[in-house]
Amino acid sequence: MSSDPLLSVAGLRTHIETEDRTVRAVDEVSFDVERGETVCVVGESGSGKSVTCESLTGIVPSPPAEIVGGSITFDGHSLADADQRLLREIRGNRIAHIFQNPQQALDPVYAVGDQITEAIELHSNAENARERAVSLLRKVGIPNAETRVDDYPHEFSGGMAQRVAIAIALAADPDLLIADEPTTAVDVTVQARLIELLRRLTGEGMSLLLVTHDFRVVASMADRVLVMFGGTIVERGSVESVFETPAHPYTQTLFESYDGLSQRADRYARDQIPSDGCRFRLGCPYAVDGCESGEQPPFESVEATAGDHSVSCVHYGDGNPDEILANADRIAATIGNTESDPEGDNGESNNE
Numbered sequence: 001m002s003s004d005p006l007l008s009v010a011g012l013r014t015h016i017e018t019e020d021r022t023v024r025a026v027d028e029v030s031f032d033v034e035r036g037e038t039v040c041v042v043g044e045s046g047s048g049k050s051v052t053c054e055s056l057t058g059i060v061p062s063p064p065a066e067i068v069g070g071s072i073t074f075d076g077h078s079l080a081d082a083d084q085r086l087l088r089e090i091r092g093n094r095i096a097h098i099f100q101n102p103q104q105a106l107d108p109v110y111a112v113g114d115q116i117t118e119a120i121e122l123h124s125n126a127e128n129a130r131e132r133a134v135s136l137l138r139k140v141g142i143p144n145a146e147t148r149v150d151d152y153p154h155e156f157s158g159g160m161a162q163r164v165a166i167a168i169a170l171a172a173d174p175d176l177l178i179a180d181e182p183t184t185a186v187d188v189t190v191q192a193r194l195i196e197l198l199r200r201l202t203g204e205g206m207s208l209l210l211v212t213h214d215f216r217v218v219a220s221m222a223d224r225v226l227v228m229f230g231g232t233i234v235e236r237g238s239v240e241s242v243f244e245t246p247a248h249p250y251t252q253t254l255f256e257s258y259d260g261l262s263q264r265a266d267r268y269a270r271d272q273i274p275s276d277g278c279r280f281r282l283g284c285p286y287a288v289d290g291c292e293s294g295e296q297p298p299f300e301s302v303e304a305t306a307g308d309h310s311v312s313c314v315h316y317g318d319g320n321p322d323e324i325l326a327n328a329d330r331i332a333a334t335i336g337n338t339e340s341d342p343e344g345d346n347g348e349s350n351n352e
């Protein structure tokens with residue numbers, strides 16, 4: 001097996017043309033996903049999380065969006081400039097997506113079993129496709145899968161429909177699942193069950209790129225965390241290091257605004273984010289003159305923590321981050337007191 005990352009994104013830039021301006025929705029985004037790794041992407045709405053995910057397999061709506069720079073390498077395949085034939089082959093076969101609204105992936109006029117068998121037949125031989133569909137429904141925790149395979153999407157609750165969407169995503173046995181806020185539309189109990197399901201699937205070796213607002217989910221299943229603001233990554237590191245030392249001023253405001261169950265309303269509209277200097281400078285309590293011009297600051301290591309933990313902030317590197325790190329300690333202590341691990345079940349409940 002190759003030791004290269006399964007997915008490597010470098011300097012990705014995706015722009016969206018609006019009537020009056022060009023929005024840099026994804027700007028110089030770089031990260032890797034290793035084989036079997038779970039990488040969580042956090043940040044407020046409009047921070048570029050979804051556009052980043054959709055850019056990876058070419059499903060970002062184009063126009064108005066367009067990848068204008070950077071590279072996306074998936075298991076040796078270059079995807080940023082790939083033709084539609086290769087993207088279709090990779091999409092579904094090797095990389096699968098699930099979305100916030102499972103109905104986005106389900107066709108209301110076909111029984112779910114037909115939709116799963118279609119996915120199986122598209123990506124492998126059709127032999128025993130129905131039995132395999134039933135087996136996939138069982139795997140994702142649909143009770144009475146033998147009979148429910150003939151039901152239609154509207155006959156499933158939100159949580160169960162998301163399980164069906166996951167079954168379709170798994171039909172091709174993908175190497176990477178990209179899940180964009182898959183639990184946002186369901187209640188807390190169902191969220192916990194779905195997260196437990198995803199955790200079980202990653203335990204079988206699948207890589208997961210998970211967009212979520214929920215820090216409990218991040219804490220319970222991420223290997224690494226990417227924090228996005230204004231279309232770019234501002235902090236990245238192992239889940240332990242980011243939770244022990246939330247080192248970027250934006251990460252700190254994100255953590256502080258989290259009340260343990262949900263994040264408060266998103267506070268930064270895209271048109272309030274400056275196009276030069278640090279993207280976060282208008283909301284940053286540590287901003288200095290050097291934050292106002294040039295590009296987003298380069299990534300610098302967070303000395304206080306071990307491993308690959310870095311932030312895009314002028315106070316690190318040759319600067320003095322002591323005040324920010326002192327605040328990080330205070331926030332980490334608060335998180336430690338309120339953080340809870342979502343308890344899941346074995347995925348067999350029918351009450352979703």
Ligand code: SF4
Nearest residue numbers: 278281284291313314
């Ligand atoms: S670079 Fe400046 S504005 Fe940006 S996070 Fe650091 S201190 Fe704040």
